[in-house]
Amino acid sequence: MRVLVVQAHPSSSSYCAAVCDAAVRGLRTGGHDVRVHHLYAEGFAGFMSRAERIAYHTTEPIISDEIDAHVADLKWAEALVFVYPTWWAGLPAILKSWFERTMLPDVAFRFDDNGKVKPALTHIRRIVAITTYGGTRRASFLVGDGGKRIITRALRLSCGFRVRSTWLGLYGVDRSNNNQRSTFLKRVEQRLARL
Amino acid sequence: MKALVVVCHPEPESFTRAVLDSVTKGLVASGHDVDLIDLYADEFEPKISEDEWNIVSAGGLLESTADHARRLSAADMLVLVYPTLWSAQPAMLKGWFERVFINGVAYSVTPSGTLQPALTNISKVMVATSHGSTKLINMLEGEAGKLMAQRTLRTVFGWRTKVTWVALYDIDRASDAKRTAFLARVGQAARRL
Numbered sequence: 001m002r003v004l005v006v007q008a009h010p011s012s013s014s015y016c017a018a019v020c021d022a023a024v025r026g027l028r029t030g031g032h033d034v035r036v037h038h039l040y041a042e043g044f045a046g047f048m049s050r051a052e053r054i055a056y057h058t059t060e061p062i063i064s065d066e067i068d069a070h071v072a073d074l075k076w077a078e079a080l081v082f083v084y085p086t087w088w089a090g091l092p093a094i095l096k097s098w099f100e101r102t103m104l105p106d107v108a109f110r111f112d113d114n115g116k117v118k119p120a121l122t123h124i125r126r127i128v129a130i131t132t133y134g135g136t137r138r139a140s141f142l143v144g145d146g147g148k149r150i151i152t153r154a155l156r157l158s159c160g161f162r163v164r165s166t167w168l169g170l171y172g173v174d175r176s177n178n179n180q181r182s183t184f185l186k187r188v189e190q191r192l193a194r195l
Numbered sequence: 196m197k198a199l200v201v202v203c204h205p206e207p208e209s210f211t212r213a214v215l216d217s218v219t220k221g222l223v224a225s226g227h228d229v230d231l232i233d234l235y236a237d238e239f240e241p242k243i244s245e246d247e248w249n250i251v252s253a254g255g256l257l258e259s260t261a262d263h264a265r266r267l268s269a270a271d272m273l274v275l276v277y278p279t280l281w282s283a284q285p286a287m288l289k290g291w292f293e294r295v296f297i298n299g300v301a302y303s304v305t306p307s308g309t310l311q312p313a314l315t316n317i318s319k320v321m322v323a324t325s326h327g328s329t330k331l332i333n334m335l336e337g338e339a340g341k342l343m344a345q346r347t348l349r350t351v352f353g354w355r356t357k358v359t360w361v362a363l364y365d366i367d368r369a370s371d372a373k374r375t376a377f378l379a380r381v382g383q384a385a386r387r388l
Contacts, residue, residue: 010245046242047287048280050235053205089347090283090339093241093290099281115368117328135310144346146283149337154282157336175308 001126001195003027004077005036008084008095012041015173015181019130020083022185026192027081035073039094046093048100061104070102079126079195082151086131086169089140090147099150108158121158126195127151127165130188132173140171166191196319198227198388199270203234203277203288210366210374214323215276217378221385222274230266234287241290251297254304263291264300272319272388273352275344279326279362282333283340292348301351310350317352319388320344321359323381325366333364359384 005024009016020036027034037044044066048056055063062068074080084095091099105111110120129151133140152165168191170176170184200218204211222229234241240259247257256264267273277288284292296314298304303311322344326333345358361384363369363377 010243010248012245040242040245046240046290047235048205048285050205050207088289088292088296089343090289093243093286093293096281096283096289097241097286100286103281117332142346143350144342146337146339146342146347149339149342150282154336154339157332 001078002033002076003035003079003081003195004073005034005081005083006039006095006098007036008039008082008092008098010040012038014085016083016085016132018185019132019170019188022189023081023083023128023130023192026189027195029189030193030195032079032195035076037070037073039098044094044098045101046097048097052101056104061106067101067104070098071104071107074102074107074121075123078123079128080124080155081128081130081192083130084147085173086133086140086145086147089143089145091150099155103155103158119158119160121155122160124159124163127155127159127163128168128192128195129165130168131170133169133171134174135172137169137171140169166195196227196271196388197230197269198222198272198274199230199232199266200274200276201232201234201288201291203275203285203291205235207236209278210325211276211278213374213378214325214381217382218274218276218321218323218385221382222388225386225388227272227388230270232263232266234291239287239291241287241294243290243294247294254298256299257294257297260295260297263295264297267295267314268300268316270317272321273317274321274323274385274388276323278366279324279333279340282336282338283343296351312351312353314351315353315356317356319357319359320348320352321361321384321388323361323384325363325377327367328365330364359388 007020
């Protein structure tokens with residue numbers, strides 16, 4: 001499959017970066033065609049600009065080469081893999097910004113003649129999220145996992161009903177030991193090898 | 196009471212601006228003091244940098260957001276005004292939480308590792324937001340932003356903090372009458388805070 005990986009962690013030496021490497025290794029082992037975006041390393045902007053907002057409701061919402069390239073990869077992909085730390089029960093600002101700036105009208109969704117929203121990412125067959133949580137699984141459930149809802153529910157609505165999603169979470173990462181961390185890396189690599 | 200109002204919209208002339216005006220009028224009419232943070236006007240940087248990430252991970256405070264942290268700690272109410280994008284707060288507002296609501300400002304961690312809320316000064320929260328899609332679509336999508344306001348944030352405000360949610364759904368197809376009615380509803384909700 002053609003797989004687009006989007007990674008969002010400020011530190012290239014972070015555990016999250018290692019998780020992303022494991023995911024990419026697994027995908028390549030599985031014979032997949034992989035494109036990776038490290039949003040921080042690329043200097044991706046953390047917010048939608050005024051000009052982008054104004055262009056959003058026009059017929060030409062893409063106004064930069066940067067977003068054009070991201071959109072091209074999004075259209076190329078059959079699977080989306082997100083690797084990020086869950087912060088405040090959601091996507092880091094930079095990844096949320098990627099959704100807002102890249103998942104544009106006629107890219108992620110389109111409006112029908114009645115102005116109703118229809119999915120436009122019907123070529124996406126798989127969605128995978130790999131994320132670390134500071135709190136335990138129970139705590140993450142109790143405080144609400146908004147990030148999971150955005151990816152497994154909101155994004156899936158843009159993809160059509162046959163898309164399958166896979167959720168790989170490492171809970172309590174702040175207090176995890178090396179053994180738990182390396183076990184999770186292996187799990188990620190193996191899981192993505194047989195995507 | 197002191198109300199910290201945080202507005203987040205890339206276009207200064209948008210409908211969100213009218214919502215903000217209604218909110219502010221309502222608060223002032225009830226005799227509250229309004230402290231306004233306009234994230235786009237202030238060119239707030241939502242991305243936490245690698246250096247800042249290292250500081251925060253080590254339990255340190257951020258100088259760059261100390262002013263906002265101080266104003267948050269001095270407030271009795273927090274009012275958020277924004278358009279819902281991808282079923283949640285805009286990235287810039289999400290980044291505001293990540294860079295302002297840090298250890299030592301929003302919460303502390305006990306030696307045993309439990310999180311202690313540190314913003315119990317916030318007794319009331321109000322959210323005024325608009326959604327491009329209908330209420331049904333938003334329900335299917337999971338309303339991540341609402342969950343954040345009603346549940347996640349209360350871990351640092353305390354569970355007794357009251358959250359008022361005022362939302363306009365399907366705004367792209369909303370008539371002028373609907374929009375005006377919404378502005379009135381927002382103003383009323385702000386007055387009652």
